Amino acid sequence: MRILLLVHGFNSLSQRLFVELRDDGHDVTVEFDINDGTLRKAVELFAPDVILAPFLKRAIPADVWQNHLCLIVHPGVIGDRGPSALDWAILEGKGNWGVTVLQAKAEMDAGPIWASETFPVRRASKSSIYRTELTEAALVAVRKAIAGIQTPEFTPRPLDYSAPDVTGRLREAMVQADRRIDWANDTSEDVLRKIHSSDGVPGVLSNIAGKSVFLHDARPAHGLTGTAGEVIATSGTAVCVGTKDGAIWIGHAREPKGEATFKLPTTRVLSGSLTEVPEIPIDAEQGYQEIAYSERGPVGTLRFDFYNGAMSSEQCARLLAAYEMALTRPTKVLMLAGGSDFWSNGIHLNIIEAADNAAEESWRNINAMDDLAEAIIRTESHLTIAAMGGNSGAGGVFLARACDLLWMRGPVIVNPHYKDMGNLYGSEFWTYLLPRHCGDEDAQRINQQRLPMAATEALSLGLADAVFAQSKVDFDAEVAKRADELANAPEYADRLRAKSDQRQADEQEKPLSAYRDEELSRMRRNFYGFDTSYHIARSDFVRKTKKSRTPVTLARHRDKSWQQTDRKAS
Numbered sequence: 001m002r003i004l005l006l007v008h009g010f011n012s013l014s015q016r017l018f019v020e021l022r023d024d025g026h027d028v029t030v031e032f033d034i035n036d037g038t039l040r041k042a043v044e045l046f047a048p049d050v051i052l053a054p055f056l057k058r059a060i061p062a063d064v065w066q067n068h069l070c071l072i073v074h075p076g077v078i079g080d081r082g083p084s085a086l087d088w089a090i091l092e093g094k095g096n097w098g099v100t101v102l103q104a105k106a107e108m109d110a111g112p113i114w115a116s117e118t119f120p121v122r123r124a125s126k127s128s129i130y131r132t133e134l135t136e137a138a139l140v141a142v143r144k145a146i147a148g149i150q151t152p153e154f155t156p157r158p159l160d161y162s163a164p165d166v167t168g169r170l171r172e173a174m175v176q177a178d179r180r181i182d183w184a185n186d187t188s189e190d191v192l193r194k195i196h197s198s199d200g201v202p203g204v205l206s207n208i209a210g211k212s213v214f215l216h217d218a219r220p221a222h223g224l225t226g227t228a229g230e231v232i233a234t235s236g237t238a239v240c241v242g243t244k245d246g247a248i249w250i251g252h253a254r255e256p257k258g259e260a261t262f263k264l265p266t267t268r269v270l271s272g273s274l275t276e277v278p279e280i281p282i283d284a285e286q287g288y289q290e291i292a293y294s295e296r297g298p299v300g301t302l303r304f305d306f307y308n309g310a311m312s313s314e315q316c317a318r319l320l321a322a323y324e325m326a327l328t329r330p331t332k333v334l335m336l337a338g339g340s341d342f343w344s345n346g347i348h349l350n351i352i353e354a355a356d357n358a359a360e361e362s363w364r365n366i367n368a369m370d371d372l373a374e375a376i377i378r379t380e381s382h383l384t385i386a387a388m389g390g391n392s393g394a395g396g397v398f399l400a401r402a403c404d405l406l407w408m409r410g411p412v413i414v415n416p417h418y419k420d421m422g423n424l425y426g427s428e429f430w431t432y433l434l435p436r437h438c439g440d441e442d443a444q445r446i447n448q449q450r451l452p453m454a455a456t457e458a459l460s461l462g463l464a465d466a467v468f469a470q471s472k473v474d475f476d477a478e479v480a481k482r483a484d485e486l487a488n489a490p491e492y493a494d495r496l497r498a499k500s501d502q503r504q505a506d507e508q509e510k511p512l513s514a515y516r517d518e519e520l521s522r523m524r525r526n527f528y529g530f531d532t533s534y535h536i537a538r539s540d541f542v543r544k545t546k547k548s549r550t551p552v553t554l555a556r557h558r559d560k561s562w563q564q565t566d567r568k569a570s
């Protein structure tokens with residue numbers, strides 16, 4: 001089937017549908033929703049059987065939905081309508097929520113229903129639920145809808161509010177007043193729910209330490225209490241705010257106006273307003289721990305839950321210190337488990353954007369990433385595993401590949417390329433790691449193709465060593481079991497020796513320092529050279545500037561070679 005994905009942005013759900021529907025054998029192309037004219041042109045060029053809209057912020061023009069089957073993926077249960085579906089579900093503490101595939105008609109979200117799925121709502125941020133449970137349910141619902149299209153006798157059901165399973169209703173767009181925190185009366189749970197329902201966007205506007213800011217990245221602060229609404233402590237880059245019955249950590253915040261209206265660590269956004277606030281060490285039990293080390297028998301595990309998977313220079317340095325500490329332990333296997341939502345998305349573009357000198361901060365950050373990657377590659381005392389339960393992008397993927405083994409959870413999507421960030425060359429030893437694991441030809445292809453990749457494809461290319469489990473719970477359990485087996489295997493000592501021998505042979509052939517120097521000399525040009533593409537792309541990325549065109553790598557219908565060959569063939 002020819003499927004045109006119409007999207008506001010190529011977000012995690014769109015990427016997942018893109019790779020899975022292609023794997024199902026469909027011919028899939030993507031068009032960003034730029035304006036009606038571009039959409040009409042895409043439809044004319046591609047002649048899709050269905051236009052599928054997993055992430056859209058405005059209505060499809062009437063002439064398009066009247067003449068073509070247009071299916072909208074709405075993040076709500078049957079009958080739910082409006083632009084803040086998931087926000088309301090989380091704010092109102094729904095135990096279950098859903099996703100519905102409905103046909104575009106004149107009235108928004110009120111067209112015939114092709115499929116729907118439900119899922120339990122975790123206590124987590126909107127983005128996290130969207131990327132995990134909602135994406136899984138949407139994939140199932142979309143596949144059902146496609147099966148419906150392929151079944152002549154299938155008819156979608158009209159929206160009928162008298163049907164017993166129609167539990168949703170038309171809801172207004174959520175505004176800041178709906179999310180407002182009443183510090184004197186809200187419990188920690190209430191505050192968490194309000195921030196969770198608003199995170200990643202738009203956050204909750206509140207007055208903290210005398211400054212009005214959007215709050216993001218909230219976590220419970222166990223064992224801490226203080227005056228409601230007041231900053232009672234800092235730890236690392238987070239601030240702890242008292243509530244009626246305890247306290248919460250706020251890891252990130254955003255200024256409503258000015259140059260940097262993107263998310264930054266809270267202590268930075270509130271700098272100058274935080275006077276005489278006690279500091280809790282980041283590694284203290286009550287501190288804001290992003291990095292945690294644990295041990296089970298011969299297996300050590302380092303978790304690093306960095307918000308959005310972005311790793312600043314300081315975070316890389318702290319992780320390196322934790323890694324070096326972990327290597328001193330009498331364990332045999334060291335596992336790098338990343339965070340709950342992302343394993344890693346590489347250097348921290350927001351912190352770089354906010355720096356006085358973005359080129360200098362980029363340079364510092366990539367060197368800190370490389371220090372970490374190099375330490376992993378040079379490890380001889382342990383076998384190392386990257387356990388990738390969440391998605392990864394750019395340098396984060398290669399950092400994971402620096403480990404001896406890279407295990408991925410089935411639904412994980414990786415973006416193992418840098419070029420979309422203003423033609424960034426990339427580092428993290430990718431020029432050493434990719435050919436070694438994938439072979440020269442595939443290394444070249446991966447680096448050029450600029451497309452998201454399913455875990456199964458990563459496995460077939462040698463980028464991953466094993467892919468298993470669907471849910472995070474099952475993945476963690478299976479990872480623990482396999483890591484234990486690896487540490488206790490009779491061939492463990494031989495494997496460790498073989499790894500050291502291989503490293504020494506590789507070093508003889510070409511020293512690691514040469515790969516690093518070559519990559520960094522290209523990165524230096526990206527950061528300091530006369531071509532400012534990287535700086536422009538980074539600014540657009542952190543400010544979420546609306547795209548003005550769809551890259552041809554995604555919009556295959558605009559690719560001249562596709563027009564001349566595949567189009568004629570189909």
Ligand code: COA
Binds near residue numbers: 011349
């Ligand atoms: N630095 C800072 N923030 C980052 C980031 C990075 N390296 N990578 C992702 N983020 C943020 C996004 O801005 C977004 O923020 P939000 O919470 O305000 O919405 C959030 O993480 C989720 O990212 P998003 O792009 O919405 O996720 P996705 O699943 O749709 O796409 C990627 C994943 C990896 C393809 C995409 O995030 C990306 O291209 N990131 C940049 C990777 C990169 O070029 N790194 C630098 C080179 S090493």
